[in-house]
Amino acid sequence: MQLNEYRARLIVDLAHSAWSRGDLDGVLAHYVDDLVYSSNTYGPNGSPLLIHGKAGLRAMLEPIAMSAECVSVPEYFKFADGVAKVRVQYYMHHRSTRHVLVGSFRQIVRFRGNKISHLEEFHDAARMTTFWNMTSHNAEIEKVLLGAGAQPSETEVAGAH
Numbered sequence: 001m002q003l004n005e006y007r008a009r010l011i012v013d014l015a016h017s018a019w020s021r022g023d024l025d026g027v028l029a030h031y032v033d034d035l036v037y038s039s040n041t042y043g044p045n046g047s048p049l050l051i052h053g054k055a056g057l058r059a060m061l062e063p064i065a066m067s068a069e070c071v072s073v074p075e076y077f078k079f080a081d082g083v084a085k086v087r088v089q090y091y092m093h094h095r096s097t098r099h100v101l102v103g104s105f106r107q108i109v110r111f112r113g114n115k116i117s118h119l120e121e122f123h124d125a126a127r128m129t130t131f132w133n134m135t136s137h138n139a140e141i142e143k144v145l146l147g148a149g150a151q152p153s154e155t156e157v158a159g160a161h
Contacts, residue, residue, distance in 0.1 A: 016073060
């Protein structure tokens with residue numbers, strides 16, 4: 001079946017729907033095995049990131065899916081010459097710190113057959129880096145506060161009376 005705009009939109013929508021359900025296998029089912037993923041952020045210290053293959057994409061997405069509830073919805077879709085340009089609205093709620101990030105990002109999507117072969121994402125790198133730095137820092141603080149060291153000592157309890 002020839003890939004047309006309707007089918008390309010369906011593939012992108014299904015991948016985002018699976019992501020929004022937390023179904024990583026469902027997301028990856030819409031990609032070729034030797035996919036290429038690039039992002040202007042998500043690398044060390046917010047640097048650009050380049051991934052080859054499903055295993056690499058899974059390794060990048062799993063920690064995000066485990067630490068945050070994520071919802072993404074394509075709101076704009078344009079398809080021409082086998083390439084889709086997509087603007088996505090997203091919501092991320094960090095499970096531990098309860099911080100929320102809402103915004104949009106752009107995608108350029110290329111296809112092979114009826115699957116995504118190349119995905120380029122363009123995020124607000126400063127906002128994304130700040131969100132993950134803030135949640136990581138706050139999660140570390142929570143670990144300390146909720147750990148055994150957070151229990152008041154007998155001296156502190158006695159001194160409170």
